[in-house]
Amino acid sequence: MDVAENDNDALRRLRRTMRDLVALSTLSEAWAGLEPEDIAKRLAKVLLSTLDLDLVYIRLAQPNSSGFTEAICDKHRPDADPCIYEVRDWLTSLLTDAASIPVAIVPDPFGTGTLRMTLTRFGLEERDVLVTGSQRAGFPTEDDRLLLELAANQVAVIAQQQRAEQALQQSEERFRGFANAAPAMLWATEPDGFCSFLSQGWYEFTGQDEDEGLGFGWLNAVHPEDREEASKNFLFANERKEEFFIEYRLQRADGVYRWIIDAGRPRFSLEGQFLGYAGNLLDITDRKQVEKDLQESREYLRAIFESVGDGLYVMGPDFRCTYLNPAGAAILGYQARELVGRHLHDIIHHTHPGGGHRAVSESPVALAVREGVPARVDDDVFWRKDGRPVPVTYSVSPIMVDGRPAGAVVAYRDVTEQKQSEEKMAALLGTEKCRAALLARVANASKSMNVEWSVDSIARILTEEARSMLGAHQAVTSVTISANWAQAIRAVSLSDKYAHYHAYSEKPDGSGIYMEVCRTNRPMRMTQQEMEAHPAWKGFGKHAKDHPPMRGWLAVPLIGHGGKNLGLVQLTDKTQGEFTEEDEAILVQLAAIASAGIENAYLYEQVREQDRRKDEFLATLAHELRNPLAPVRNGLAVLKLAPSMEATVRTREIMERQVEHMVHLIDDLLDVSRITSGKVQLKKEWVDIRTVLDAALELSRPLIKENQHRLFISNPKESLLLDADPTRMTQVVSNLLNNAAKYTSKGGQIELSAERDGSEVIIRVRDNGVGLTSEALPEVFELFSQVGKTLDRSQGGLGIGLALVKRLVEMHNGSITAESQGLGQGSTFVVHLPLPPTQIIKRQVAGAGDSCTLSIPRRILVVDDNVDGAETLAMLLMMSGHTVETIHTGPDALKAAQTFQPDVMFLDIGLPGLSGYEVAQQLRSDSNINGLILVALTGWGSEDDRRRARTAGFDYHLTKPVEIEKLQRLLSEIDQELTTKS
Template sequence: MTSESKRPPPVVFEPPPGDGYAHQLREMNDALLLSAVRQHELAEESARASRQLNESNNRFEAIFETAPFGLYVVDQEFRLRQVSLRALPVFAGIAGLIGRDFAEVLFLLWPPENARDIASRFRHTLSTGEPYVSPVFSAVRQDSKVQEHYDWQIHRLALPDGQFGVVCYFMDVGARVMAEESSRRSAERLRFVLDSMPQKIMTAMADGVIDYFNPQWTEYTGLSFEETEGRGWKQFVHPEDLAGTELLWNQCVQSGDAYAQEHRFRQADGQYCWHLSRMRAFRDTDGKILMWIGSNTDIHEQRQSADELRRYADELSEADRHKNQFLAMVAHELRNPLAPIRNAVQVLQMTSSGDESVQLAAAILDRQVTQMVRLVEDLLDINRFSLGKVALRSKLIELASVVHHAVEAVEPVRRANDQVLVVNLPQAPIFLYADPIRLTQVFENLLTNACKFTPQRGRIALTAAASDGAVTISIQDNGIGLSAEQIDRVFTLFEQVDASSSRTTGGLGIGLSLVKNLVTLHGGTVNAQSAGLGHGSKFNVLLPNVVEVPPQAPPIDRGGLESTTTARRILVVDDNRDSAQSLAVLFDWFGNETRLAFDGIEAVEAAANFRPDIILLDIGLPKISGYEVCRRIRSTKRGEDIVIIALTGMGEASDRQRALDAGFDDHIVKPVAYADLDLILAQLMNQK
């Protein structure tokens, strides 16, 4: 049954038939009907409002109990009207909480000054409607004596009974406050450390804006922090360094890479000093940059020292360059006079076979010239090693041939000292890949040293033994020996075994250093042994790359070619007349026909008129150089048929290459023994 069926029927007045009062009755009846309808509508509106109020109260209750923070309500009489479940722990232990005077509750919870302040805030909001948002509230509870921390705010609201009340929202922020306090203390400790450091320290925000300079910065620049924070640091960077500093810093801020740069900063007196600046990003656990922290180290003295070192290095490099030029010039100037001396010695040896005194003098001169040549070459080799310009020309060689050449080279010295040299090589030939000229130089140096430091009629032994793809060559003497200290430094450059003022042996102290460099270049090792002073010495050279030569092996270099006795037409060109004339005498003695020229133009003309088979051509000539002479002769009709050899005092590898590029068939360094020169000419003539 509906509500309409329950209502009593409306009162309707029926006028008596024919009554004139009928019109008024109808109007009254209509009015009553309208009144009934209006009452019905009002009843429905009241019911709807009641439902809405209930729904609102239900929503409030739901929010009140499910809110993620504590809630409580104080009514118009300043009594606690309602407390949410989340808020109850704050009021724990207080009996009869609901309906209790709120001020009384506050004084039970907090110290009097805090309780009065909170009560005052509530009353103000209750009377004025102004909300209040509190800063973090921290106080020690009266009951537990524990400090607690809250965020809270209050608002006025209308209660269901139509009166106003105050609702309080609060949240325990103790953990956050503790974390913030810990962070603050850490920041204070960090600031204390940074302020106390002797280095200049700065920090920047994640976007690269500087937010801290320690006191050392302000002391150095004479500027306050306010003047330098943000981008103010630009004013103390050297103008020439500013653009590069900004560019790199901005790049690092964008990429997160560590920053490191050297630049100049202006100090308070206006002077600029070099600094090394470093900045690193400080990140959170997710890798996000939180801040930058960096240091600035004064490196002005180090930078000045480095500049001075670079300047010294440049000066040393320049001095070394001049030294190299000087050595090359000295070698050239020494070789030029040595060449005619050697030629003259060879002429004496050939023409004075019946005169013992002349033969003795010639032998002495030959030994001394050989010694001077070796000293010049050793000195230049040391220079080449320092420049890294020594390269091996290795090929398959027989060890015996190298030893034979070395023994031949020291024979005059050995004979002069009346010493015994015993060579003991295995019967089976030993083959290895090596540079025969450089290896001969190694053994010649070691044998020469043995002869120098072994007394007359002393004994020297050279032995060799192959094992496991290597060969060990030992040179032992019964000479003056070596102390333990000397053994440690005997291979040091310019170190001399006998450095006393009364020493009787010569030398520059470079031979053994060369030996070590050359052996190392071959991949081998060398060491010295001695039982002490007066007990002789032994030097052991170990060389790898020993090979077994198969029956069909390629030809082995055994030290040279057969000389030819065919008469040749030879043009000798040298502005040193002694050198040219003495060499011509040698060639004439052996049946050759020679002509001389003393400058470049004469050489070109003589080549055209004399039609030589061989031209021995100096490089440093008057009028035109030997290079140009060679080019001009090569350009003639028969120029390609002539053997043209550069015979010069310039002995660097670059000199040889330049000669070959100019068209020379070979490059020979003065002075050269006639026998060696004759073999080279025979080889080149056979090739033509």
């Protein structure tokens, strides 16, 4: 009974299993058209009911995506789908663990108790999973596993079929999209040649539709002239099942025929069965045109290459020549066919220009071929067939294909003629540079000689520069010193070769070959043989052993104004070769420049000597004029002090005026000389312009009064300070007033005014005198000008007063102008002087001297070789209460200094026996004579004379004739000094 029941249970389970197997095995056919989501849901329900499961979860991967389709079914909750998201995390952890554990026991998420869970993977996707759970003990059994795997496999079959169909559909869509989007027109045929597919490109190009194009209708779009040949070639290839390429003209939709290339390839199945052709058509009309243009261009370029005069050759990546134009072949002496296909480096480029083998790696051509580097070479050689080098310049241009070098083009030119021209040009340029350098040196020598003022300096520069420029060992410059052409050597220049002859100084006597140069005033250039054969050559005579040898000779005269010979310059022993015509031309030019300089130097010496004599004359004149004036002035002073009668007073006044006039003339004459020679130094101080005007009026008032002129004075209201020499400014205004007084008729009118105008002081002296012509105005301030003379009267004068005024004003940074409306219209002289930038200046007012006489009688010795001058000066001093003695020679002065023992000695400079300087020096060196005051009494009054007097030991300096006022001030200073010492 038990056995029978067990068998029956087993039979029933077997039948149920078989039934379930049959049911599950038909799922793929039943669900073939369903969507993946429906398949998953239906499978979950079938398994839940068929296998008595409590939970089923299915996940199917979506093809070509990271997503998937899910379905869940629970025995206890038919509406479990909304809970799938809540259970997913739990199932994910279960799936992770189930990969290593066959059965997992977990709590039932929707019911009570626990579930035995198992995982079944299926299909081609790793993500396709089937998770089942049951509360049955022993789940899953072998039958359960068998049925689960069967169900999963059925679903996998359905999924794979759907995926395959989807992929096929997508592939077909991609193919059609590709075919329609492709620039070429695609087509396919059946084994019998029937066209079964034409891409959209065909229809757009030809304007046909499917009915017109498929089958053999496509031939109707082929050009009638090409149709038969195209059909024949296609069918022939179709029969042989071979690949083919056909070119024919195809009519475009607009009626225009275009060249196309039709390419087809046979199709075979996996079993090798012929399936027809697949091919494409490509519009090659533009390419055809390009090929045509390219061909024409090649022919044109070939014509150009073969007509150019430069050489051209092309080489491939293997360094072999692929083309050589006729000109290039001619330059190398080859026929083009002899070099095409050969390695040209070893034939024409194997040696450096200077000799030596050139490796291929060193060639710029090889570098261009190997690395694609362009190059240009301006100086190289190629080698001709006959073995001769050809100087060339060439450029290398690499041929680049896909960014890589594939050869090079070399353009080269035969520069033989150019090289020869360059060499000639270089030689000419070198010559010109030498000439330019020589001319520059001549110019520099000219500058050097032009700034020299002595003959010796000019001769030295000429001699040194001539020898250096023309490359000679010897140079001599001599000057003519007599009518017989005798010479005085002024400069000698010798190279180190003849250094031991530097002491030679024998003067040429004017005879021989030197005389010929000076006599004819023409250059002479000879070789040594020509010179020795010349009849005027006399050798060196007795001085031969002392004279440096002469090897070749070039002599040029120095010629002054009017053709006068000044001397000559000679060169001998040229360092290289003989003297040339060009050497002679350069020396002639140097001699001409030197001649002008030497003549100018002579003139300068003459002018300087004349100027020196003029100054000496003026000084001597002043001195000689002062000497006779001294006793006259002294006598006048005596007359002043003596009891006077009316006639005596009048006579004295006349004498005073004439003496003052003569002293004024002498002082002006000396001032002009000092200013001209730059010896006047201004003693500037701050001085009020009113003080200057007052002092000038004091000096000029006697002359104005004498001529009975009316004088109008306009002083500035404010104090205007000048930075000026008061004495010189007083001299300026006084001279202008005196000038107005002299050239204005008696009883005339003179106006003196000063005013401020901005940053200047303007002084005006206006008169109504004789006036000036317009022609005379520019010359009125010239030295020795006599433009003030009129036809009916002359006031005389030396013509130096206004010239002196102008120079003194300019020394004060001022200016002066003269104005006049013409003769008889009077004159106006306007002086402009600068004011200082500020008027806040400390005034320095010199205090007036006290008593003009000595407060204590002194012992005074007067020493003067002019007896009258000495006696009258002694009379003046004695009338002032002093004890006075007179001496007239230098030695007597020394004796009187010992015997008379004076306190003060007035000592003339120009004494017989011993000069005043010598007497003063001896007195100062005598220890027995102490405290003696020495006063220089002289007609020489320059600053140099005063400095020399101080050096000799004089304490004071008085200029003859001595004015009584100056004498009294000097005696007052001496009195103060002697009183201080005592």
